[in-house]
Amino acid sequence: DGGITQSPKYLFRKEGQNVTLSCEQNLNHDAMYWYRQDPGQGLRLIYYSQIVNDFQKGDIAEGYSVSREKKESFPLTVTSAQKNPTAFYLCASSTRDRIYEQYFGPGTRLTVT
């Protein structure tokens, strides 16, 4: 079964701690994306990667970091510099020529207290 997996589904952290969210895909997609979803605000792009070892900032990259060492993996680290980290985080992937057809993972709900 091809798809995208995100783990864990729920994550709780204390303020001041860095936390890494996992995203893995076996769709052989070149492009991967991280979005943040807050109530009433839709999705906002944090980072995206078009190819291994390359990534670009999205609209709200401050306080986040990513790596793309393997095609199938695109982990997101939420650092202590992120002022409001509590949110639902969604990872997606697509082929490079059909970026509109993004396949989404089930999401990780991060709560920081």
Add this chain to the structure above:
Amino acid sequence: AQSVTQLDSHVSVSEGTPVLLRCNYSSSYSPSLFWYVQHPNKGLQLLLKYTSAATLVKGINGFEAEFKKSETSFHLTKPSAHMSDAAEYFCVVIPHTGGFKTIFGAGTRLFVKA
């Protein structure tokens, strides 16, 4: 500047009645437009897409949308709502400026009453 506005944050319909979810966009370039659906605590699923072919686009689960350039709209419709349609719906614009920019609307929550 490019933007997308979903005109209703919540829509409530009775089962078996028509659904209309409204979306207006603003784009300096000929855009591609999409609708995604999200069920509670799940990822998003592509419902349908408009990429400059036919202006009336049919998607999955009986949904369709019509691109109206003169009105800068891309409203989502379904003739008869089903309980399983209850979800959040996002209108998405990709302006053809190159790059990977995708612009999501704020979402419309659809409630379906029995």
